Amino acid sequence: MNIFLAALIISMASYLAIGWYAGRKVKNLDDYYVAGRNAPTLLIVGTLVASFMSTNAFLGEMGMSYQGHGPLIVIMTGVNCLGYIFGALFFGRYLRRSRVLTVPEFFGQRFQSRRLQSLAGLTIVIGLTCYLMAVTWGVSLIVSKVTEMPAWASIVLVWIGYTGFTLYSGSRGVILTDTVMFLLFSSVALVALYYIIQSGGGWYVSIEQLAVFQDKPGIISWHGVIGEDSNWKTSTDALIWALILGIAWGIVVAVSPWQTSRYLMAKNEHVVIRSACGASIAMFLLYLINSYAAAAVNLSNPNIDPPEGVMIWVAMNLMPAILGAMLVCGILAAGLSSASTFLSLIGFSASNDIFQRAKNPETQLKSTRYTIIIIGLVVVTLCLILPSNIFWITYFAGPVFASSWGVVAFMSIWSSRITEAGAFWGMLTGFLGNIAANLLGVFTDVKLPVYLDPILLGSACSFIAVFTVSAVGTVSVESKLFRERLHRLPEKDKNRTEIARTLLWPKAMIVIGLVVMALMINFYAKPYHYALQKNSESQSELRP
Amino acid sequence: MSGEMLLAISYGSVMILGGSFIWWHIKNYYDD
Numbered sequence: 001m002n003i004f005l006a007a008l009i010i011s012m013a014s015y016l017a018i019g020w021y022a023g024r025k026v027k028n029l030d031d032y033y034v035a036g037r038n039a040p041t042l043l044i045v046g047t048l049v050a051s052f053m054s055t056n057a058f059l060g061e062m063g064m065s066y067q068g069h070g071p072l073i074v075i076m077t078g079v080n081c082l083g084y085i086f087g088a089l090f091f092g093r094y095l096r097r098s099r100v101l102t103v104p105e106f107f108g109q110r111f112q113s114r115r116l117q118s119l120a121g122l123t124i125v126i127g128l129t130c131y132l133m134a135v136t137w138g139v140s141l142i143v144s145k146v147t148e149m150p151a152w153a154s155i156v157l158v159w160i161g162y163t164g165f166t167l168y169s170g171s172r173g174v175i176l177t178d179t180v181m182f183l184l185f186s187s188v189a190l191v192a193l194y195y196i197i198q199s200g201g202g203w204y205v206s207i208e209q210l211a212v213f214q215d216k217p218g219i220i221s222w223h224g225v226i227g228e229d230s231n232w233k234t235s236t237d238a239l240i241w242a243l244i245l246g247i248a249w250g251i252v253v254a255v256s257p258w259q260t261s262r263y264l265m266a267k268n269e270h271v272v273i274r275s276a277c278g279a280s281i282a283m284f285l286l287y288l289i290n291s292y293a294a295a296a297v298n299l300s301n302p303n304i305d306p307p308e309g310v311m312i313w314v315a316m317n318l319m320p321a322i323l324g325a326m327l328v329c330g331i332l333a334a335g336l337s338s339a340s341t342f343l344s345l346i347g348f349s350a351s352n353d354i355f356q357r358a359k360n361p362e363t364q365l366k367s368t369r370y371t372i373i374i375i376g377l378v379v380v381t382l383c384l385i386l387p388s389n390i391f392w393i394t395y396f397a398g399p400v401f402a403s404s405w406g407v408v409a410f411m412s413i414w415s416s417r418i419t420e421a422g423a424f425w426g427m428l429t430g431f432l433g434n435i436a437a438n439l440l441g442v443f444t445d446v447k448l449p450v451y452l453d454p455i456l457l458g459s460a461c462s463f464i465a466v467f468t469v470s471a472v473g474t475v476s477v478e479s480k481l482f483r484e485r486l487h488r489l490p491e492k493d494k495n496r497t498e499i500a501r502t503l504l505w506p507k508a509m510i511v512i513g514l515v516v517m518a519l520m521i522n523f524y525a526k527p528y529h530y531a532l533q534k535n536s537e538s539q540s541e542l543r544p
Numbered sequence: 545m546s547g548e549m550l551l552a553i554s555y556g557s558v559m560i561l562g563g564s565f566i567w568w569h570i571k572n573y574y575d576d
Contacts, residue, residue: 071551078558085562089569222547235547277566284559489574499574506570509563517556525548 004146007325008332011184012161015177015336019165022173029361032170032368033101033348035265039175044266044275046179048084049282050337051258053185055138058331061287062294063308068216068225070291072232072242077287079246080253081280087254088276092263094413094486096272100264102345103257103405104353107427110412110486111420112478119424121353123404123431124257125346129379131397132342136383139335145312146328152384159380162339167372171265174340181333186286188323188330192311193293195319200299204527210295211531215302219295220528241450248455251402253279255409257349258341269493270502277505281512288516292524343379347372403434403458407466413486415470420479422470430462 026032035043061073100106104124108117140154149157165173200206210220218225223235232238253259266272297310297318304313311331315324351357351364351371358364408426411418418426437454440446448457 074555075551078555081558082562085566089566222551273566273570277563280562281559288555494574499570502570502574503567506563506565506567509559509566513556513559513561513563515556516559517553520552520555521549525546525552528548529546 002147003321003325004328005149007322007329008143008147011329011333012157012164015161015165015180018177018180019169019173022176023169026168026170026172026365029101029364031172032365033264033352034261035171035175037099037265038267039265039271040267041271041274041278043175043179044262044271045278045282046182047175047262047265047337047341048259048275048279049286050178050182050185050334051262051341052253052279052283052338053286053334054135054338055142055331055335056134057287057290058185058311058334059138059142059308062290062310063306065291065294066297066304066307066310068219068230068295069238070295071220071222071224072238073291074288075239075242076246076249077283077291079243080249081284083250083253084276084280084283086250087260088263088272091255091409091413092260092276093269093272095260096263096266096269097486097488097490098482102348102352103261103264104349107408107412107423108353110479110482111423112476112482113420113424116420116424116427117353119427120405121349123401123427124349125354125375127397127400128258128342128346129375132339132346132379133383133386134397135335135339135342136379139332139339140383142312142328142332142335145309146316155380155383158336158339159376159383162336162343163372163376166340166343167369167376170368171344174344175262175265177340178337181330181337182282184326185330185334186282188327189286189289189293191323192314192319192327193289195323196293196296196300196314199318200296203523206296206299207524207527208531208534209299211528212535213298216298219298220292220524237450244450244453244456248399248402248453251406251455251459252399255405256398256401257345257405258338260409261345268498269490270498273502274505277509281509284512284516343372343376346375350375399455400431400434400458402455403462404428404431406430406459407462411466413483416480416483417470417475418466419470419473419475421473422466425469426462426466429465430458432458433461434458 025036030036039047064070065073095103095106098106098109100109102121104117104120107120108114136155136158140151140158143149143158144151144154147154165177169176197203197206200209207220213219216225223232223238226232226235226238232241262275263272266275294310297304297314300318301313304310311327315327315331318324319327347368351368358367404427407430408418408423411426412423434454434457437448437452437457441448441454448454
């Protein structure tokens with residue numbers, strides 16, 4: 001048995017053990033759906049980041065950084081991070097006040113509308129099933145690469161893994177395993193950075209060499225690789241792309257179900273705000289480390305093909321076997337944590353939002369578990385029979401919620417004029433607008449400009465529908481009262497000690513911002529320019 | 545100022561501005 005397979009089995013067994021431990025504490029629906037509404041900050045931070053960062057972050061985005069677009073990922077992340085802050089302050093904490101079991105149930109209660117709840121549930125089932133398939137394929141691809149298992153066996157193993165610890169324990173297990181996985185992939189990312197930089201000859205040597213790297217010119221300049229052979233012809237094109245995608249993904253983290261549903265599990269409102277700060281800090285640091293680490297791999301091997309396999313190559317070639325195995329486990333953890341969150345959310349939505357909830361809580365608990373099994377079987381069957389190269393389905397899977405839910409979510413809190421029909425049609429048109437724009441890009445030669453990104457186009461459709469439909473309708477008294485209740489600050493959240501503890505988090509953000517700024521100036525911007533200067537001087541000396 | 549210097553400053557500023565906004569908001573919303 002190779003060391004990667006052994007590490008994989010040990011990590012899977014650990015997650016199952018954690019799931020079993022957490023599952024023993026599941027006594028009622030609140031425990032299963034929202035972890036008893038008693039989770040502390042660390043667990044909410046862990047589950048927020050682990051759910052967001054899937055295999056895409058460690059394969060797709062690191063592959064992009066390796067190809068020379070890391071700085072764009074960094075710019076995008078800078079904007080994206082703000083989504084946590086605005087999401088928690090302007091949607092998440094109000095969502096928590098509603099004390100619902102799922103986010104679609106919130107929409108249902110806010111607008112006294114069963115059809116809206118079912119529609120929101122349906123968007124989760126469709127969108128997250130596609131996303132779950134993509135993650136299952138992504139994780140099983142790594143498993144089959146490092147263990148040399150056949151593709152079908154890897155898919156089944158991965159599916160058994162995440163279904164095992166999700167099914168029995170529900171959200172209680174998912175937030176625990178997510179946090180363990182978050183700690184694992186964050187720490188191995190740091191260790192990997194050390195080995196990558198060492199193999200490149202140390203920090204300053206790496207920066208100097210990357211600054212004048214001939215194979216991918218401009219790889220760590222502020223705009224990354226640009227030009228005729230790149231996706232971006234000019235630095236302005238690249239900057240606009242990064243800013244718009246940053247805004248779009250900021251909306252995703254602010255309103256998407258696999259992020260905001262985590263706030264329903266928070267112990268109190270202060271935990272919501274603290275964990276949003278924590279998630280923002282974690283993403284801010286992790287993406288910075290990962291982007292520059294992936295770029296620096298070029299100094300050891302500039303020809304990794306496909307580029308998405310860059311971190312797997314690092315694990316197998318640059319690190320000692322045991323640490324390499326841990327890095328692979330970390331990357332798998334990123335995928336498994338997202339998969340478990342998606343599977344649980346699909347199960348919850350199908351059994352609670354699309355179908356009527358059973359009156360008896362025990363029956364509902366049982367039916368949710370059966371639903372998760374059925375959905376899991378559907379997903380694994382689709383993964384086995386469909387070709388795994390149909391990655392286009394993932395184009396819309398994640399961001400579709402920004403288009404479909406974004407406008408309705410924020411207006412459900414901040415608008416007194418949005419009606420039930422406005423919310424329903426807004427959600428539907430946002431969903432369809434996003435999918436139509438994505439399909440246009442996949443099946444035709446039409447290439448939309450970056451400012452017409454499907455996320456933003458779908459959001460615009462949603463806003464127009466909400467605005468026009470609400471203008472001709474009236475808001476029901478129940479909806480009005482429900483919204484007013486959401487704006488009542490719970491007395492226990494006025495506690496001075498809690499406020500003082502919460503204030504530590506924004507202070508930490510400010511300090512981290514200052515430290516990162518100083519580090520980036522002294523360890524990136526200055527040595528980068530010193531290297532360019534040195535290079536141009538040596539070039540002019542060579543000239544006759 | 546070079547683009548790289550601007551990237552360093554603006555990336556750090558995201559956390560500084562975000563943190564300042566949350567701090568101001570908590571002070572005004574919960575601490576009144």
